[in-house]
Amino acid sequence: MSLENSERRKFIGASFSAVAAVGGFFSLVAMKKTWDPLPSVKAAGFTTVDLSPLKEGELHQITWRKKPIFILKKTADMKADDNRDVIVDGARYTVCIGLCTHLGCIPSYKSGQFICACHGGIFDISGNAVFGPPPRGLDIPPFKIDGTKLVLGETSPEFEKLVKKA
């Protein structure tokens, strides 16, 4: 074996690099996809809630995509917030994901506020961030209104409007 023809060696080296690069790229894609949520997880992403039995002023909690969802039917003396309220059947609701937008703890509902114990974040009755580290108000989950029912996991023009304002 001779090493005289270094051009040929260089060519072999370059073609190996090319094959390795292509292979490496596809392996990375496969690894990324392997870590993605499974189809069964994604399919379980929709939840329907009937709002008609809810009592005013009482926090109702359900789960959607394994996350807690706060639903609160506002009483007349709770401040209306056109930027965030979900209006169903004439009544105003605070609907939000019950996870602090700071680092994801569950705030507790105390006397008209949502208080996050983890780092002291406070949200008002409509879910706006009013104190502490949370960078924004509680997130509103994508929803669709269907009569007196709320379908979580699907967007609708109502939802788009709120997201733009909030």
Place this chain on the structure above:
Amino acid sequence: MANIKKSTSLGDWFDQRLAVKKFWNVMAAEYWIPKNISFLWAMGVILLALFVILFVSGLMLVMYYKPDAKLAFDSVNYTIMQEVEYGWLWRHMHGIAASITFLIIYIHTFTGIYYRSYKNGREMIWVSGILLFIIFSAEAFSGYMLPWGQMSYWAAQVITQLFGGVPIIGDALVEWIRGDYAVSDPTLTRFYMLHVCLLPIVIIAVIAFHFYSLRFPHVNNLDGEEIDFDLEGEKYLSGKVKESKVIPFWPGFLAKDFFYVSIFMIFFFYLVGFNYNFAMDPINFEPANSLKTPTHIYPEWYFLWQYEILRGFFFDIGPLKASDIGLIAFSFAGVSLGLLPWLDRSDVVAPAHKNRGFFIWFWVLLVDMILLSIFGKLPADGSIMGINNTYIGFVLSILYIGLIVVFLPLITILERKGR
């Protein structure tokens, strides 16, 4: 091929094939250690001993642990703790070794800072050490969530949520890391993989590199004296053992190391037998519940100072949100010590007490980190002597960052100019 002769002994048989003698000389018998070092230099070998304990006890635990969100809690708290003979021993050894490893890492690191062992050719030792600290943090965190108790679950929730701070792709990234919309079974299994497979391999590789990086610049000593190791080594070999400033790693220093390891092991098994509770959070004996946050979340003691820096910022600056500032400060704190060789602008290698400014800087840094740890454990909404904890945390966090990026360069530039 080498010329293999008929061997004269078993040792010779191996020596002809594996160059055992040469290897032993390079690794131990002619690896030179300064005479002038103290017990603080034994921390490396203690860490190695702890790593072996973690590895072996981990193997014992992994035989019964079930990485499944439905089974994990019981496999630890029932099967391992109640059924498996001596299961409790392995678990407490594993938990306490993890906790104590960080204590020793901190002592090891601060010894390095005090004697300024991170510069003049020792940068790679330092950087690989800080890298080990970071990977150990990931290893500790991924292990902490495996028992799937309340604290495990919410620690995972909070730490994975941190990646939401990455611009634009944040939310998608969090979902990808978790493999679900919230922390759940896929998250558990992939962290299990990280904890028992990938990260240990990486740790072993980096430990090997950390050792290797010591071979050429050699270890520092109590006076920061520059030693010509080849010359002193020759002196030693030629019989001038007293005159020489060095001793071989084996039997010279390692023999002493073993003595310290023995004392340490007595302390360690005292903790395992009689005081294991400090490494076990009571909240973690409640099974994970994704719909109820514990009222007060805090990490293990060794992450508290970084955690406090994370939550130390509570106001927005222009477009930067408070939480982003906290995140940036937190990430900085994680890598900050790795930058010391370059932030220290002086070329002096001498213990801190030889330089007033650096001495004060060192102790202020240490006290600040201890205070950060204390406040990291306290609830954020409390107050001490009428001052809100949030404000104290903020001042301490700013102080930490200031000490690293402002005061250290200042002090060391003065030192350089003053000589």
